Amino acid sequence: MRKDAVHNRERLLRAARELFADRGLDVPLEEIARSAGVSIGTLYNRFPTRDALVEAVFADRAATVTELAERALAMDDAGEGFAAFLTGVCELQAADLGYNDLAARTVTVDGDRGFGLMGQILERARRSGHLRGDVTLTDMAFVVWGVAATVKATSKVAPGVWRRHLALALDGLRPAAARPLPVPPMSTEQTRAAMREC
Amino acid sequence: MRKDAVHNRERLLRAARELFADRGLDVPLEEIARSAGVSIGTLYNRFPTRDALVEAVFADRAATVTELAERALAMDDAGEGFAAFLTGVCELQAADLGYNDLAARTVTVDGDRGFGLMGQILERARRSGHLRGDVTLTDMAFVVWGVAATVKATSKVAPGVWRRHLALALDGLRPAAARPLPVPPMSTEQTRAAMREC
DNA sequence: CCATAACTTGAGGTTCTCCTCAACTTGAGA
DNA sequence: TCTCAAGTTGAGGAGAACCTCAAGTTATGG
Structure with a gap:
């Protein structure tokens, strides 16, 4: 790839990310191109579809989530690990409205690794009595969807309240209630x- | 209003409702007009904006919600009343994707009556120990937003699961956890x- | 039955976004 | 320096949805 092409690709990714x-x-893709100081044609050259651009922009996220999961599994307290993992994912959502949109259609069943790890986090939390026995992996979608909705509605107006929503959701996942x-x-x-x- | 105009108005409302x-x-408004067997011009005659149409279609809902609230307050068990009210609202959401969209931007703070009644339902449930002391009226938005998101994602694919999401959310609102x-x-x-x- | 106000119609202007491609420009290897 | 593959450009076609309005139709009171 030519040097200027690399450069433009980077400018596009930066603009899109932002x-x-x-x-x-x-x-609108045209707005991304404009903001990158590049023509719409160039954008289409580098990223033939919107999905290709989205994928490139958020390529790192899958690894980030996996890392969150591993860190959660490394924690001593299984219940804390579980909460920390979900909190981490939601922090990613809250920090980036793009990822917030994306999470609702990928996170929970992302690839195989993430899915498997999340299963382990759940299982471990359940075994140690920190998670009710009747919730399954697929129920985690409710948390992501719910927080995603709250983030979308409130991010400009009450930036931190999603934490309150998440806290209530986590309390609902405990055996106590x-x-x-x-x-x-x-x-x-x-x-x-x-x-x-989605 | 002329007889044919009344008739067309009704056909439009029926089509829009559906x-x-x-x-x-x-x-698309054009699709509503077409489905009502009426021209787009007529639709704009009767309903100058989309909001006007939406409002006409869902005019009854405010009363329905108020009635749900009154019925909840009439129940002996304050906790059951609280749950019944939220369940009733979510049932309305699940039964109608249009109202599901609308609820996210009106229900919780709808007018004054509904808002006031909902405050009473909360207060009563709290007093009787069925609701945790630290949740407020505005937190109810989380439930509506969350279930709305789940309904939107699942209504065509797993029509009843929103009840599971709601059940988990309600458990999170109990003092126990x-x-x-x-x-x-x-x-x-x-x-x-x-x-x-929204 | 007539006059007319009320109503309906739909072609077409507007805006927005997507996407393509023929013509032009440029980096980099020979 | 020259060549040309690689890259860029942006006007413009396509399609979707919005909304308007001049011309035509119809209900209704007299």
């Missing part, structure tokens, strides 16, 4: 399909 | 502003 973070994933759940959890397939709807 | 329910509030909340609640003004963002 605009996505501030306004979510549906910023558990009441029987009224319907069975989503299957993995249903969860995947639901995320496609 | 399309909103099925696909949410952002159905309460841990100190990390940040203060939204002010009424912040809540109102956040709803405008």
